[in-house]
Amino acid sequence: MDSEKKDIREWYQTAFADFENTLNGGASLPFHAVRKKAIARFAELGFPSTRNEDWKYTNVAPLLKHQFQPVTEAPDIAAESLAPFLFKGLDADRLVFVNGVYSEALSSVSNLPDGIILDTLENAFTTHAETVTQALGKTVSYEDETFSALNTAFARTGVFLSVPAGVVLERPLYILHVSKTDGREFLAAPRNLFLFGDNSQARLVEGHYNLDGGTSFKNSVTEISVGAGALVEHIRIQDESKEAFHFATTQVEQATGSNYTSVAIDLGGTLVRNNLNVHLAEERCEAHLIGFYFGSGRQLIDNHTMIDHAVPNCESNELYKGILDDRAHGVFNGKVMVRPDAQKTNAFQQNQAILLSDDAHIDSKPQLEIFADDVKCSHGATVGELDDESLFYLRARGIGEQEAHAMLRLAFARDIFNYIKIDAVRERLEELVVERFNNKA
């Protein structure tokens, strides 16, 4: 086991040397020095074991059995093959990445309001060097954590979005990641940077899909800065292949009076780990962390969230729901930190799971650390089964058993989907989830 870990660590170091050679001019930019430090730090940190408290329930051993190759070129895919991942009737700007590589041909961006910068990170390294250099890595450090280090080392591109103060992004921005492995096990390390100016407004939709059922390793890091009074809705739909390893870290920094909502839906992946960290750095912020996951087979879906109430008068609201079938394993670790200064904090957390099989299980760990005394905080965790009475009621009206099951599962998830305010996205997502319920393989 330990030797396997060491071998695979060396594998990524060797892969890094090859990766450097593919960067061409990119290797001479300042960020490349950061990459080098990150791979060195990765070599020191190594992969976590379950002795590490943050990885207690999630064993990354299956990831270490593969030798994933950093992507240099993406396969061509036909525009028509994106159809299942688009939202009917939705007027959105769309950036498409294939195996983590930006595809201009598949993307479609209209005229954006003045002052908005929307580009690939790769381009932004040169076109907006100063802004990017200042902001990138400011909130997610490669020093602290293995997967962030690995992302930093192999980060080639991603999305750079900067919305100036007071600007409202009318159309949602859809960031669509599709993968097609063609039998090659690849590593993609998307790196995104979103800067929302004071009083700006935006809706982001992220989609992660697969076309051929292959094995891949996506390890992304997204840094989001939400300016004072800004309003950001961030929807994330992950429906990768059942062989995919999906690791995603999202770090959100909120300034005074800002409002950030994350709705994270996880349906695919063999091993999924989402880290969502929100830092309420200034007063009167509001954060909503909403999630739904459905696991079957031997899927492992792990949601780690951290809400840091650093100052008074902020509110956080967290609701995660999951349905687990077969031998699927869910993990929910919800940490809420209320620091000594953070009086008048309101922090609510709920996580609920439904287990459809005796072999499915959930590890649920609410972690409230409260150091202020004038606060309202609550948490609740429930684990249950589908209600037999409801099932009989539906069947007694002529609805088939399978459809009745799907209706009740969807009903369980309904309040999560209701957080998605874009009708076309919510409706498509409901269809997708019902498809998964009816054909879990």
Add this chain to the structure above:
Amino acid sequence: MLSIKNLHVSVEDTEILKGVNLEVKPGEIHAIMGPNGSGKSTFANVLAGREEYEVTDGEVTYLGQDLLDMAPEERAREGVFLAFQYPVEIPGVSTSHFMKTALNAIREHRGEEQLDAMQFLKLAREKMQLIEMDEKFLHRSVNDGFSGGEKKRNEIFQMAVLEPKLAILDETDSGLDIDALRIVANGVNKLRSSDNAFIVVTHYQRLLNYIVPDYVHVLVDGRIVESGDKNLALRLEEQGYDWVKDNDAVTA
């Protein structure tokens, strides 16, 4: 239409029905009356296919088929309907989606065309009027936060939409005030025809003032101990159940 012979049913190893016989023909209304714990609800539920009930003996033939061999949804598609004593609340499923799905499942079974959303809504509105329910209930989650009376009316609404051949009303009168009782009974009476039949399971005679039964059966301790016409219900109302219980003791 329905032929029940020597039906024995147990719940968790306790025998509840101990040999029930009943013949129901199209166009008939049968009332099943009996004291608490006599097995009335078990009788209603076992006909709808509730799985916790174990049939240990006897047979039930419905339209020439073995009813006991059919899944609950198959029974419903063949025209069996149970109005629940305790309708279930299902947050997150709208009444209209629920009923549209159910009706289309039944129509598909009958080889009829599916109704689209508009066609269904038109039908549902008509049926809502029949039982004097506001159509806003269509958009609310099934029974979620409904009062007792609203839930019972919703059962009759569902019956009106699905147009069963054999409807079993399990204590539909309980929890209804006088107005609601009249509305529910009117709804049932409007749905009566020479092709369908009703089994009205009730503790009290009051619903039978409005829904006049052709036959009244008294269920005591898992057996039908007395059968008669509507006058039997009146006698039970006046004299209670003790005399039939005694009667049972004599004949047993």
